[in-house]
Amino acid sequence: MPLPNVWEIFHLKSSPYFQTTLQKDSNTKPLSLFVGxxxxxxxxxxxxxxxxxxxxxxxxxxxxxxxxxxxxxxxxxxxxxxxxxxxxxxxxxxxxxxxxxxxxxxxxxxxxxxxxxxxxxxxxxxxxxxxxxxxxxxxxxxxxxxxxxxxxxxxxxxxxxxxxxxxxxxxxxxxxxxxxxxxxxxxxxxxxxxxxxxxxxxxxxxxxxxxxxxxxxxxxxxxxxxxxxxxxxxxxxxxxxxxxxxxxxxxxxLKELTLSNVYELLNNRYQALQIDANKPFRNPVEDSVVEKLYDIFRGDLRGMFKSLEDGMQTLLLDMIDDAALPTGLNDLLSVLKKQNQEELKEELGPTRWRLVLQWAGADPGSIQTQTTLSNIWDLDIEEVSDIMEKLANSGAVEALPKRPEREIDYLLTGKVRLATLDHS
Ligand SMILES: Nc1ncnc2c1ncn2[C@@H]1O[C@H](COP(=O)(O)OP(=O)(O)O)[C@@H](O)[C@H]1O
Ligand SMILES: [Mg+2]
The missing domain is CATH 3.40.50.300 (P-loop containing nucleotide triphosphate hydrolases)
Incomplete structure (x- = not known):
């Protein structure tokens, strides 16, 4: 008996959201999937x-x-x-x-x-x-x-x-x-x-x-x-x-690939992973899902694919009928919110999680510096600097490339933005 493959209902051999680099002479991740x-x-x-x-x-x-x-x-x-x-x-x-x-x-x-x-x-x-x-x-x-x-x-x-x-x-x-x-x-x-x-x-x-x-x-x-x-x-x-x-x-x-590049990339993957050439793949997610995650991850494909893979696998395991409708935005986002929240709370501990929530409450997409954060958090700069290092190491914040004579700009990562998402 073959092991269950949750992607089969979309007529796919395996997860189309793998995060590895493309490789020459690979059957599953060939360079022909490359776009842009x-x-x-x-x-x-x-x-x-x-x-x-x-x-x-x-x-x-x-x-x-x-x-x-x-x-x-x-x-x-x-x-x-x-x-x-x-x-x-x-x-x-x-x-x-x-x-x-x-x-x-x-x-x-x-x-x-x-x-x-x-x-x-x-x-x-x-x-x-x-x-x-x-x-x-x-x-x-x-x-x-x-x-x-x-x-x-x-x-x-x-x-x-x-x-x-x-x-x-x-x-x-x-x-x-x-x-x-x-x-x-x-x-x-x-x-x-x-x-x-x-x-x-x-x-x-x-x-x-x-x-x-x-x-x-x-x-x-x-x-x-x-x-x-x-x-x-x-x-x-x-x-x-x-x-x-x-x-x-x-x-x-490098800048991020355009959104239309990403659709093309995914289409290439779906096609390459089709179980049977006579049985066309079904799109696993609605376009709005791709668009939203692209935005949340600001073009970080690895982060985006990881979320798609984790979220979809959870949803697919729970799915009762095999109608294989493309998964909608809200279903996926609520799964991802829960998963990422649990991971981050565990990883950051209650104090830093609370600080992250405070930042996200201001605006999860906002760019902050250590100075602005010291205001939001009401902490002095040394404490902020120490916290930022820890948040960066846990993958909760990302430092933008340093510009001369300027304070470093920080952003919440896609993971945090998913965990704190306010969707209806
Ligand atoms: N131009 C591209 N066309 C198709 N897939 C890509 C392209 N660029 C990246 N990917 C895919 O996106 C993911 C991240 O790419 P990677 O090269 O590992 O990023 P980086 O080295 O910048 O961290 C991988 O799964 C890779 O296969
Ligand atoms: Mg790399």
Whole structure:
């Protein structure tokens, strides 16, 4: 007996509201579901195509589609004979040696992914040994060995200290890139993806380590890099040091997809997930639902899909008949209000929950600063600052990108706006 699939009444194989990034060669989340973003795509690709090496950045709020955009860039680049790996690299902020190791590992993965018989070249073999030992090191940080783990008899597993990477890494990286170019690659494209959840201090460290490897790695011919992350973090990393600013293109700051893009996106997903081509899908939600959630989440697709998935699954489990009408706005919103309220109360505790209610009571969509909140809450600034940090960590408030000479603007997140919704 197959397990119950609540989406079957809409003739869908599985949830159309998955939150993962699209992926090359995926049956369920293929890149063909991608919509919009043509200008951004053009710009990223043209910069790669017009230069021997390039350094670009994609910034924006969480859930807008940054990672997915770069997945598509890699796919297009690969079709145009650039070598790339499907996975992305999480930048380390620990030391420039370790970062160099990660870049080397990224280029190595791209080389192996795009050229299956790469093993028999000395440049690749030497890179492979260093990469193995880098991976070993990041797997178990406690290993510490004075000396090189490379060049010996094949596969003995010895971790390489960062100093050795600084010494040997640049040459090996250069050789690897030259190998790729010799084999017909137009270049190698790396996707550095994690400037999202870094603390302020780590973001600064990331800027420092990038500067340190600028000439030995970032500027090499044949290497194209796209850095992805939250707007403030990307700005810090790119602008902190003139040496880095001068070699990066201006960051692309992503805006939300338009509402009609989102309808198209959903339609693509419904179609792709149809159980049977002869039995067309039924729209699971009314358009007004999509419109409202788009508005509440201000284009954060991940937040929006998560709500749709959670809310619909709850509703569908309780549904008695299988008429499969598209779900209406009020049904879904009341489920979501209840769910998010319970989660937030638990997460925030009574005091902070009360403060959030006070803010939402003023206007849930309002932009506040620590000064205005200190008035609303009748608390002094230090207390407000402490509370804001906690609210941000619980995903209840979002800081807008910092503007020069201005206080930081804060917004309640979609989650809070759902939990405090006043609908009839
Ligand atoms: N242009 C797009 N076309 C289709 N789906 C998209 C697009 N951009 C994002 N998505 C979907 O939206 C969700 C969030 O995208 P993601 O790239 O992870 O956002 P970010 O990296 O900005 O946090 C994912 O489920 C992804 O598949
Ligand atoms: Mg992302």
């Amino acid at each position: 973003r043509q200008r951004e795509l053009q710009r990223l690709l043209a910069t790669i195509g017009s230069n021997l090496g390039s350094r670009q950045a994609v910034a924006g709020r969480p859930g807008l589609g940054k990672t997915t955009l770069v997945q598509v860039v890699k796919d297009r680049a690969r079709t145009a004979s650039y070598w790339t790996a499907d996975d992305f690299i999480s930048i380390t902020t620990e030391s420039s040696g370790v970062l160099l190791g990660q870049l080397l590992a990224g280029v190595y993965d791209a080389v192996v992914a795009c050229n299956p018989d790469a093993d028999d070249d000395p440049a690749v073999e030497e890179a492979q040994q260093l990469v193995c030992s880098v991976r070993l090191r990041s797997g178990s940080m406690s290993v510490s060995v004075a000396g090189f783990g490379v060049g010996g008899g094949g596969s003995e597993a010895v971790s390489t200290p960062p100093s050795a990477l600084i010494l040997d890494g640049p040459r090996i990286l250069r050789n690897l890139l030259n190998y790729a170019l010799r084999k017909g690659a137009k270049g190698v494209l790396l996707h550095l993806n994690n400037l999202e959840n870094l603390s302020k201090a780590d973001t600064r460290n990331a800027a420092d380590v990038l500067r340190d490897i600028r000439d030995s790695a970032l500027m090499l011919d044949g290497l194209h890099v796209i850095v992805v992350g939250a707007t403030d973090a990307v700005r810090t990393v790119v602008n902190r040091h003139p040496q880095i600013r001068s070699v990066f293109s201006n960051p692309i700051i």
